[in-house]
Amino acid sequence: MKVSFKVNGKQVELDVSPKARLLDVLHDDLQLISVKEGCGEGECGACSVLFDGKTVNSCLIPAFQAEGHEIVTLEGLRQWPGYATIERAYLEHGAVQCAFCLSGFVVSTVSYLKEQPQKDGVSEGDVEKALAGNLCRCTGYTKIVEAVKDLAEHEKIKTQFEEDWPYEK
Ligand code: FES
Ligand code: FES
Known part of the structure; x- marks a missing residue:
């Protein structure tokens, strides 16, 4: 078909x-x-x-x-300038090891950040909930959650969604 x-x-x-x-x-x-x-x-x-x-x-x-x-x-996502911001946050927090899980985590990170107004004091619980469908067998979740929390609290990624997001939705 x-x-x-x-x-x-x-x-x-x-x-x-x-x-x-x-x-x-x-x-x-x-x-x-x-x-x-x-x-x-x-x-x-x-x-x-x-x-x-x-x-x-x-x-x-x-x-x-x-x-x-x-x-x-x-x-x-790699064609969008905001990808580099996400990648940097993951690297700075040491949130990647073998990277098998990485594409799934990045997709969920983007989906979460697109809907999440940037603000101080994003709770770890919120981030954990947003990433809950992704399993990582080697890094442990703390560093990944810290990386995404850091992204959610900064203005840059919001601007990159508003000004550079290349897709319809
Ligand atoms: S392969 Fe689809 S959720 Fe695991
Ligand atoms: S970094 Fe290896 S499964 Fe997540």
Whole structure:
């Protein structure tokens, strides 16, 4: 069956099996290898992408459901100047080790920061809730939460969403 959607700003049309998952189409057909299979059951977040601006697990979504929607993967986020701000915060806080989980965490970070007005005193609980769908087996969550909390409390990333966000949603 044919499916047509936008991915990282480009319109694509593909012939997909009715059983294909969005994960398979993004990773295998479109070679967007940041979208990875971990658990395949919606538990780990390794396959996370933005779907109309919200984080979803692409392993749980049939590819045909992307019809007419906008998908953004880590490859697309790298084209946005705000990605460098997020990457710097993760590095400064030592929040990455093997990086298997990183694309999922960054996707959830973007989804959270897009909705979150920047303010002092963001609670760790808020950040933990926003990242709850992502598992990391090596860094431990404290450093990741600190990195995202730091981002949420600074004005720069807000400006980068307002002025430079290249996608529709
Ligand atoms: S592979 Fe999709 S949530 Fe783990
Ligand atoms: S840094 Fe290795 S799984 Fe998170």
